Amino acid sequence: MSKLSGRGQLAAERPRQDRPSTCAGDRTPLCGEANGSVPKSEIRVERVFRSILYSQSWEDPEVDRRALDIGPRDDVFTIAASGDNALAYLLDEPRSLTALDFNFSQCCLLELKMAALEKLSHGELLEFVGVSPSPGRARTYRRIRDALSGPAGEFWDAHPRLIERGVIHVGRFERYFALFRRCSLPWVHSRRTRDELLACRTLDEQRDFYRRRWDGVRWRTLFRLFFDRAVMARLGRDPAMFRYVEDDVASAVRERARHGLTEIPVASNWFLEYILRGAYETPGRRPTWLIEDNHPKLRRLLSRVTIVNDEIERFLPERAEGSFSKFSLSDIFEYMSEAASDRLFGELWRVSRDNAVLSYREMMVGRTRPAALEGKLAEDEDLGAWCHRHDRSFFYGAHHVLTAHKEPAMGHRVRSRSAVPR
Numbered sequence: 088m089s090k091l092s093g094r095g096q097l098a099a100e101r102p103r104q105d106r107p108s109t110c111a112g113d114r115t116p117l118c119g120e121a122n123g124s125v126p127k128s129e130i131r132v133e134r135v136f137r138s139i140l141y142s143q144s145w146e147d148p149e150v151d152r153r154a155l156d157i158g159p160r161d162d163v164f165t166i167a168a169s170g171d172n173a174l175a176y177l178l179d180e181p182r183s184l185t186a187l188d189f190n191f192s193q194c195c196l197l198e199l200k201m202a203a204l205e206k207l208s209h210g211e212l213l214e215f216v217g218v219s220p221s222p223g224r225a226r227t228y229r230r231i232r233d234a235l236s237g238p239a240g241e242f243w244d245a246h247p248r249l250i251e252r253g254v255i256h257v258g259r260f261e262r263y264f265a266l267f268r269r270c271s272l273p274w275v276h277s278r279r280t281r282d283e284l285l286a287c288r289t290l291d292e293q294r295d296f297y298r299r300r301w302d303g304v305r306w307r308t309l310f311r312l313f314f315d316r317a318v319m320a321r322l323g324r325d326p327a328m329f330r331y332v333e334d335d336v337a338s339a340v341r342e343r344a345r346h347g348l349t350e351i352p353v354a355s356n357w358f359l360e361y362i363l364r365g366a367y368e369t370p371g372r373r374p375t376w377l378i379e380d381n382h383p384k385l386r387r388l389l390s391r392v393t394i395v396n397d398e399i400e401r402f403l404p405e406r407a408e409g410s411f412s413k414f415s416l417s418d419i420f421e422y423m424s425e426a427a428s429d430r431l432f433g434e435l436w437r438v439s440r441d442n443a444v445l446s447y448r449e450m451m452v453g454r455t456r457p458a459a460l461e462g463k464l465a466e467d468e469d470l471g472a473w474c475h476r477h478d479r480s481f482f483y484g485a486h487h488v489l490t491a492h493k494e495p496a497m498g499h500r501v502r503s504r505s506a507v508p509r
C-alpha cells in the first residue's frame with residue numbers, strides 16, 4: 088500500500104503530492120491526498136474543515152444499516168466524518184469499506200479510533216476516548232502510536248491536548264453542545280429535570296413529561312436564541328454550511344427536538360444523553376462502536392477499512408464503473424449547489440453496481456437525484472420515511488434511500504426495495 092507521506096499539517100495546508108490512491112488491506116490505512124490544486128468541492132476551502140468538526144457521529148448508524156442491508160459481498164463507500172458510523176457498518180462484515188473525508192483531521196480521528204480498538208482492552212478504550220475518566224491518556228497514546236500511519240501519527244503528536252481531553256469531546260460541534268449544556272440549558276432545566284426525562288420508560292411517559300415539564304416558555308426562548316441560524320453558524324458549524332438554506336433554522340430544529348423527545352424512546356437514545364449530560368453514563372446508551380460486545384468483532388475486521396482523504400467530487404470520477412454496492416453519504420448534498428449535486432448523483436450512479444443502495448440525509452436543504460436519473464436511481468420513499476422517523480439523532484429534515492438500476496433491459500424503472508421494517 089502506498090502510504091500518505093506528509094509532514095503532519097492538515098491536508099489543505101500541505102503541498103500537493105501524488106494523486107490520491109485507494110489502499111486496501113494495510114494496518115495503517117490513511118491514504119489519499121487532495122491538496123494544492125483547485126478543489127472541486129465548493130465548500131472544502133472553508134477554514135472550519137481544517138480542524139475536527141465532529142468528534143462523534145450525529146447521525147444514527149442503525150437506520151442506515153437497516154436501509155443498506157450490508158453483507159459479505161458489499162463494497163461500502165461512506166463519508167468518514169467522526170468514523171463512528173463507518174465502524175458501525177463494519178459490523179455487517181462488508182468485503183471492503185472505504186471511508187472518505189476531505190477534512191484531514193477527520194481521517195486522523197477515524198484512524199486513531201481504529202488504533203485504539205486494535206490495541207486496547209474495552210475498559211482502556213472507554214478511558215482513552217473519553218467515555219470514562221482516565222489517569223493518563225498521553226501514556227495510553229504512546230502504547231497505540233505505532234498502529235498509526237505516518238501522517239496520522241504526526242497529526243496526533245502535534246495535538247496532545249485533544250488526546251488528553253478524550254477525543255470524543257473535542258469537535259467544534261461537540262463544544263457547541265457543551266456551551267449549550269453549561270451556559271443555556273441550566274437556565275431552563277435543572278440536572279434533576281434532565282435526569283427525569285432520561286429515566287422515562289415509555290413514550291407515553293415521555294410525551295406527558297414533555298408537555299407538563301419540558302416545553303415551557305424558557306425552552307422555546309432558548310431555541311430561538313441558541314439554535315438561531317447565525318448563532319449556530321458562528322459557534323457550532325460555519326456560515327458556509329448554510330449557504331443554500333432558506334428555512335427558519337430555529338423553528339425547524341425545535342420541531343425536530345419535539346419529535347426526538349416525544350416519539351423516540353429515550354432509553355436507547357445515546358444522542359440525547361450526550362446532549363443533556365455531555366457523557367455516556369448509562370452503559371445501555373452508547374454509540375454502536377463503543378458497545379463492549381462489538382469490540383472483538385470490530386478488531387477482527389479493521390483491515391477491511393481504507394481511509395481516503397479527498398473530496399468525493401474528485402475521488403469518484405477516478406473509480407471504475409461499478410466499484411461500490413452500498414453508499415452512506417451523510418448530508419453532503421446540503422453544502423452544494425443544485426448543479427454540483429446533480430453532477431455528483433451522475434457519478435454515484437456510474438460507480439454503483441446494479442442494485443447498489445444509497446442512503447443520505449437532508450438537514451435544511453432539499454436535494455434529490457436529477458430527473459434525468461429517475462429510472463436509474465429509484466427512490467424508496469417508504470424506507471426513507473421510516474429511516475427519518477426512527478433516526479435517534481432527530482435533527483434532520485428528511486432521509487433518502489435510492490437503489491441504482493444499471494440494467495435497463497430488466498425493466499427496473501420504478502422498482503424499489505420496499506423493505507420497510509415493521
Ligand SMILES: C[S@@+](CC[C@H](N)C(=O)[O-])C[C@H]1O[C@@H](n2cnc3c(N)ncnc32)[C@H](O)[C@@H]1O
Binds near residue numbers: 136398399400
Ligand atoms: C457532511 S458533514 C455533516 C455532519 C452532520 N450530519 C451535520 O450536518 O452536522 C460530515 C462530513 O462530511 C465531510 N464532507 C462534506 N462534504 C464533503 C465532500 N464534498 N467530500 C468529502 N467530504 C465531505 C465533512 O468534512 C464532514 O466531516
